[in-house]
Amino acid sequence: xxxxxxxxxxxxxxxxxxxxxxxxxxxxxxxxxxxxxxxxxxxxxxxxxxxxxxxxxxxxxxxxxxxxxxxxxxxxxxxxxxxxxxxxxxxxxxxxxxxxxxxxxxxxxxxxxxxxxxxxxxxxxxxxxxxxxxxxxxxxxxxxxxxxxxxxxxxxxxxxxxxxxxxxxxxxxxxxxxxxxxxxxxxxxxxx
Amino acid sequence: xxxxxxxxxxxxxxxxxxxxxxxxxxxxxxxxxxxxxxxxxxxxxxxxxxxxxxxxxxxxxxxxxxxxxxxxxxxxxxxxxxxxxxxxxxxxxxxxxxxxxxxxxxxxxxxxxxxxxxxxxxxxxxxxxxxxxxxxxxxxxxxxxxxxxxxxxxxxxxxxxxxxxxxxxxxxxxxxxxxxxxxxxxxxxxxx
Numbered sequence: 001x002x003x004x005x006x007x008x009x010x011x012x013x014x015x016x017x018x019x020x021x022x023x024x025x026x027x028x029x030x031x032x033x034x035x036x037x038x039x040x041x042x043x044x045x046x047x048x049x050x051x052x053x054x055x056x057x058x059x060x061x062x063x064x065x066x067x068x069x070x071x072x073x074x075x076x077x078x079x080x081x082x083x084x085x086x087x088x089x090x091x092x093x094x095x096x097x098x099x100x101x102x103x104x105x106x107x108x109x110x111x112x113x114x115x116x117x118x119x120x121x122x123x124x125x126x127x128x129x130x131x132x133x134x135x136x137x138x139x140x141x142x143x144x145x146x147x148x149x150x151x152x153x154x155x156x157x158x159x160x161x162x163x164x165x166x167x168x169x170x171x172x173x174x175x176x177x178x179x180x181x182x183x184x185x186x187x188x189x190x191x192x
Numbered sequence: 193x194x195x196x197x198x199x200x201x202x203x204x205x206x207x208x209x210x211x212x213x214x215x216x217x218x219x220x221x222x223x224x225x226x227x228x229x230x231x232x233x234x235x236x237x238x239x240x241x242x243x244x245x246x247x248x249x250x251x252x253x254x255x256x257x258x259x260x261x262x263x264x265x266x267x268x269x270x271x272x273x274x275x276x277x278x279x280x281x282x283x284x285x286x287x288x289x290x291x292x293x294x295x296x297x298x299x300x301x302x303x304x305x306x307x308x309x310x311x312x313x314x315x316x317x318x319x320x321x322x323x324x325x326x327x328x329x330x331x332x333x334x335x336x337x338x339x340x341x342x343x344x345x346x347x348x349x350x351x352x353x354x355x356x357x358x359x360x361x362x363x364x365x366x367x368x369x370x371x372x373x374x375x376x377x378x379x380x381x382x383x384x
Contacts, residue, residue, distance in 0.1 A: 012341070012364060012380065013355035014206040030361065139347070149204070153364035153380055155331070155355060163205035163347060169222065172204060172345035177376055179369040184378060188204065188345055 002119045003145040004066070004127040006135045007059060008162055009034040009183070010149050015156035016132055026074035028159050034152050037182035051178050052185055055148060059083075063122025066090060066114050066138070068131025077105050082128075086121045088114050090134045115143040136166045139190065146175065147188045194311045195337040196258070196330065198321040199251060200354055201226040201375070202341050207348035208324055218266035220351050226344050229374035243370050244377055247340060251275075255314025258282060258306050258330070260323025261299075269297050274320075278313045280306050282326045307335040328358045331382065338367065339380045 008016050011034060021028030027035075038056070040049050047056035060083050069091035072078075078087065080102030089099070092109040099105050108114040115138060118127040129138060138144035149162075171191040178185035200208050203226060213220030219227075230248070232241050239248035252275050261283035264270075270279065272294030281291070284301040291297050300306040307330060310319040321327060321336060330336035341354075363383040370377035 012339075012378075013358065014353075147204075151378075153366050155358055155362040155364065157355075157358040157360050157362070161206075163349075166205065166347055166349040168349050170347040170349070172347065174345050174371070174373060174376060177369065177371040179366070179371070181366060184366060184369055184376070186204075186343075186376060 002063070002122050002124060002126055004115055004119070004129050004138065004143060005058075005062070005146045005148055006129040006138070006144055007055075007148045008130070008132070008135070008150070009037070010151055010162050011154050011156040012151060013155045013157065014161045014163060015159040016162045017160040018156060019158045021074075021160055023074055030156065030159075033154055037150060037152065037180070048180075048182070050180060052150075052180050052183070054178070055150065055185055058126070058148070059128060061125060062128040063125025064088065064118040065128045065130065066111075066118045066134060067129075068134035069093070070133065071131040072099075072105075077102050080104050086118070088118050088121075090114050090131070090137070111137045111141045112143055115141075132160060132162045133165065136163065139170055140167060142192065144190055146190065147172070147186075149186045149188070151184045151186055153183070194255070194314050194316060194318055196307055196311070196319040196321050196335060197250075197254070197338045197340055198327045198330070198336060199247075199340045200322070200324070200327070200342070201229070202343055202354050203346050203348040204343060205347045205349065206353045206355060207351040208354045209352040210348060211350045213266075213352055215266055222348065222351075225346055229342060229344065229372070240372075240374070242372060244342075244372050244375070246370070247342065247377055250318070250340070251320060253317060254320040255317025256280065256310040257320045257322065258303075258310045258326060259321070260326035261285070262325065263323040264291075264297075269294050272296050278310070280310050280313075282306050282323070282329070303329045303333045304335055307333075324352060324354045325357065328355065331362055332359060334384060336382055338382065339364070339378075341378045341380070343376045343378055345375070
């Protein structure tokens with residue numbers, strides 16, 4: 001059965017972006033520090049060597065994406081192509097002209113409806129969820145199934161937190177821990 | 193050589209205490225959820241069964257404690273006895289009468305001096321550091337050597353964060369990961 005899975009790289013103090021995070025500086029200052037674990041031994045960004053490689057494979061095996069508007073805007077809606085799957089942007093604002101040119105990109109304002117549409121589009125595959133605000137809305141609406149948090153051994157001190165607007169206590173279950181020198185890859189299931 | 197080691201149980205979203213945290217309700221609402229991993233199979237609080245038991249042993253092998261005043265106050269300075277070692281309370285306020293009765297409890301206002309005094313008292317043993325504000329002050333002053341974060345699979349949504357006033361980026365190194373169903377026990381070394 002299709003699952004919705006949040007994928008985010010996070011510092012030990014909970015940041016997913018550095019300060020000065022905007023369109024000209026996606027992810028803010030030091031953003032690459034949080035994503036360095038994606039580098040292979042040749043220094044190329046993509047599937048890391050070793051055990052963490054499975055996370056890259058899982059990411060590329062998803063059948064649809066639900067992403068927050070802020071995140072999507074910063075990366076120009078992935079140029080309309082994120083491993084070829086439908087991209088649903090969560091937003092209550094009108095569709096901007098620069099997004100209208102991508103046929104793979106749809107805008108929806110309700111997280112529950114967005115997740116249902118994404119699961120339908122994904123078929124048997126999982127849905128990739130991206131963005132801090134979107135993740136918290138999905139958790140609160142009870143439509144997030146799992147969290148893949150790649151916890152990077154650094155304290156950021158400032159920036160954008162993954163969890164900052166969550167309004168309820170939510171129990172998790174540890175589904176998998178991949179322990180590498182670059183990051184601790186934590187997979188949690190949401191307990192309902 | 194003696195090391196200073198922060199020991200804190202933390203939710204996945206970074207909280208070490210729930211809301212309504214005060215003297216009458218130490219650790220706030222749901223505090224015990226964060227410390228349930230200390231329970232053994234008989235439901236007794238103390239050394240947990242299995243691999244995580246080593247953390248209890250390490251805690252009890254420390255030779256001195258540096259603790260924040262807020263934390264210390266909430267637990268009445270451990271009744272003056274935390275496995276028999278000297279307790280240094282970090283505080284800039286005068287010593288309160290209720291603490292003066294404990295000969296093991298000393299008050300110091302400077303984190304660097306407090307850590308030096310604790311290391312001297314501890315001899316070859318490690319120094320246990322406790323409290324969120326104290327941890328961040330020690331990190332900023334460059335006198336915290338390691339962090340033992342026991343990360344509990346729950347999202348709290350509100351309460352007191354471990355990292356909230358840190359003013360700089362600090363690199364860590366993953367020293368040890370103990371993966372149990374109750375918590376992910378993360379040991380980090382501070383990189384200087």
